[in-house]
Amino acid sequence: MPRTNCHYILDAQAVVRSGDSAEDLHSARTAPPVLREAAEIVNSMVKERQGRVADQLQAGDLDGWASSYALANRYAGRDESVAPHTDKLTALGRRPVIASLSLGACRTFRVTRAPEEFLHEVPKAARVTPHPTSGTTRINLTFRKLKPHVAAAMPRCNCGRLAALKACVQRLRHGGTRHVYYLACDPSKGDTGCAFRRWDV
Numbered sequence: 001m002p003r004t005n006c007h008y009i010l011d012a013q014a015v016v017r018s019g020d021s022a023e024d025l026h027s028a029r030t031a032p033p034v035l036r037e038a039a040e041i042v043n044s045m046v047k048e049r050q051g052r053v054a055d056q057l058q059a060g061d062l063d064g065w066a067s068s069y070a071l072a073n074r075y076a077g078r079d080e081s082v083a084p085h086t087d088k089l090t091a092l093g094r095r096p097v098i099a100s101l102s103l104g105a106c107r108t109f110r111v112t113r114a115p116e117e118f119l120h121e122v123p124k125a126a127r128v129t130p131h132p133t134s135g136t137t138r139i140n141l142t143f144r145k146l147k148p149h150v151a152a153a154m155p156r157c158n159c160g161r162l163a164a165l166k167a168c169v170q171r172l173r174h175g176g177t178r179h180v181y182y183l184a185c186d187p188s189k190g191d192t193g194c195a196f197r198r199w200d201v
């Protein structure tokens, strides 16, 4: 069974400036005060850690990271799960900082390496130990920063949609691997889109 989810906006201006790349957020809810409070704590925790990982961050993350929205995923019981997938990076840019806060029951978060990409999932559980407050429900909040300047530079595919930015793993001829990025058509459910695909260098 799929989990249920909801987007909560923390920075409405950033959503407007991100245009089509943030279309998942166009019908999102405004973050309630308690979530804003949590976001402030998360923002300051990210800032504290920024110096230590500065070499791994993109320029947009160094000039003061603050979350623009939160994605809430709710897993109500052991059958609710999310299949292995990668996140689209169009609205977030390369190597985005994503801060994750989990509440309630413990669930497994699994990262696997497919031939070309890293996938993540929350698999179905054999059993879930009930949490004193939430029972078998787990809620995961991920706080993300929109990068409207990245979205503004994104090309359109042959069918006129904003291309999706994705990461994949490339095997090097002399051994080892590196992360590379590509742009591809981003079809909506139920249509196959076009063949647009190119490396983002």
Ligand SMILES: [Zn+2]
Binding pocket: 157, 158, 159, 160, 161, 185, 186, 193, 194, 195, 196
């Ligand atoms: Zn297309």
